[in-house]
Amino acid sequence: MRYPLACPDITQHEIDAVVDVLKTPHLALGPKLPEFEQKFAAYCGTRYAVAVSSGTTALHLIVRGLGIGPGDEVITTPFSFVASTNAILYERGRPVFVDIDRDTWNIDESRIASAITSRTKAVLAVDVFGMPADYDRIRKDAARGGLRVIEDSCEALGSRCGGRMAGGLADVGVFGFYPNKQLTTGEGGMIVTDDDELARLCKSMRNQGRDTDGGWLAHPRMGYNYRLSDINCALGIAQLDRIEQLLAVRRRVAGWYREELGDDRRVRFQKIRDGVDMSWFVLVVCLADEYSMDDRDRILKRLRDRGIGCSNYFAAIHLQPYMMDAFGLKRGDFPVCEAVADRTVALPFQKNLSRDDVATICHEFRQLL
Numbered sequence: 001m002r003y004p005l006a007c008p009d010i011t012q013h014e015i016d017a018v019v020d021v022l023k024t025p026h027l028a029l030g031p032k033l034p035e036f037e038q039k040f041a042a043y044c045g046t047r048y049a050v051a052v053s054s055g056t057t058a059l060h061l062i063v064r065g066l067g068i069g070p071g072d073e074v075i076t077t078p079f080s081f082v083a084s085t086n087a088i089l090y091e092r093g094r095p096v097f098v099d100i101d102r103d104t105w106n107i108d109e110s111r112i113a114s115a116i117t118s119r120t121k122a123v124l125a126v127d128v129f130g131m132p133a134d135y136d137r138i139r140k141d142a143a144r145g146g147l148r149v150i151e152d153s154c155e156a157l158g159s160r161c162g163g164r165m166a167g168g169l170a171d172v173g174v175f176g177f178y179p180n181k182q183l184t185t186g187e188g189g190m191i192v193t194d195d196d197e198l199a200r201l202c203k204s205m206r207n208q209g210r211d212t213d214g215g216w217l218a219h220p221r222m223g224y225n226y227r228l229s230d231i232n233c234a235l236g237i238a239q240l241d242r243i244e245q246l247l248a249v250r251r252r253v254a255g256w257y258r259e260e261l262g263d264d265r266r267v268r269f270q271k272i273r274d275g276v277d278m279s280w281f282v283l284v285v286c287l288a289d290e291y292s293m294d295d296r297d298r299i300l301k302r303l304r305d306r307g308i309g310c311s312n313y314f315a316a317i318h319l320q321p322y323m324m325d326a327f328g329l330k331r332g333d334f335p336v337c338e339a340v341a342d343r344t345v346a347l348p349f350q351k352n353l354s355r356d357d358v359a360t361i362c363h364e365f366r367q368l369l
Helices: 012-022 032-044 055-065 083-090 109-115 135-144 196-206 230-241 243-261 293-305 321-327 335-341 355-368
Strands: 048-052 073-076 094-097 120-126 148-152 172-176 189-193 267-269 283-287 344-347
Touching (some): 012 230, 032 230, 048 055, 048 196, 055 148, 055 172, 055 189, 055 196, 073 083, 083 094, 083 120, 109 135, 120 135, 135 148, 189 196, 230 243, 243 267, 243 283, 243 355, 283 293, 293 355, 344 355
Parallel strands (some): 073 094, 073 120, 120 148, 148 172
Antiparallel strands (some): 172 189, 267 283, 283 344
16 A cells, blocks of 8 residues: 555554563463553543553443442443444443434433433443544433443553543543554553442453452453563553653644545535544545445545555444344434445554645545545
């Protein structure tokens, strides 16, 4: 690819940090783990941060830690990466999808109240592409039903809403650190919360059910090997040192795309709500309604043929075959989500792009439109 879709932003600072850990005997459960957690909690403005092996495992621990089990319902969005739904299924809960807002692409907060039943235990909202959902409204509706609110902020590190950091807008938040994220640890994730008991449970369950003050072979509860190594934590600390620089690059590249394509009526950008400072996970546009999913797929293929990395972000979760088989879901159930998912195009979005690169990419994209 002339222009890869994504690539990690790694400098000598990160390399040195990892090498320093490799020179010690503490490759796992060493001092870098609590250091990363403490610095990350301070950045997000939460009391606790719990480092784990991925954003998916973070979501799983939250669902289990909140006591969500067989038959319990969790209201969530069908427009996300499948992990946000899979984490509910791991504990045999039932995802209850609510359609999305046409402009923000987040869960439509106005539909949540009507989806609450006697079986509902939580709302799991997703900060799609770095755009925080309206948690003030979600929490008001959730409070009436005594529900917990989970913020899947895996794509929103560094986003702010009304001066508050993403991840700290609900009862508990989660981040993922895959290489295409704003901050990477290679693989990894983080739980952030002010809830003492939930943080304690998640720390225990990530480490085979051990308590922090217990013995190595003492397991008061079932747990998992969801730990994050000191190698990964060192990389995360080094990235956190540079987080404002990393975010600035993303905002600059996103600004170039919006300048190039903002006036083109054949595409539209995700709406950024008032009071939100968005950190930008990927650069996604949605084709106008006159285009079909087949049109979009042909455009993606031809972009790749020209050496331009691209993808569809996201495919509707309720139309994944295993979801249709399990719950009888079908096309037409969530028409707004489907209309967006059928027409999304993710364009190259990474640190190596220049202003001229973005202009070239957009020129070729417009030709295909």
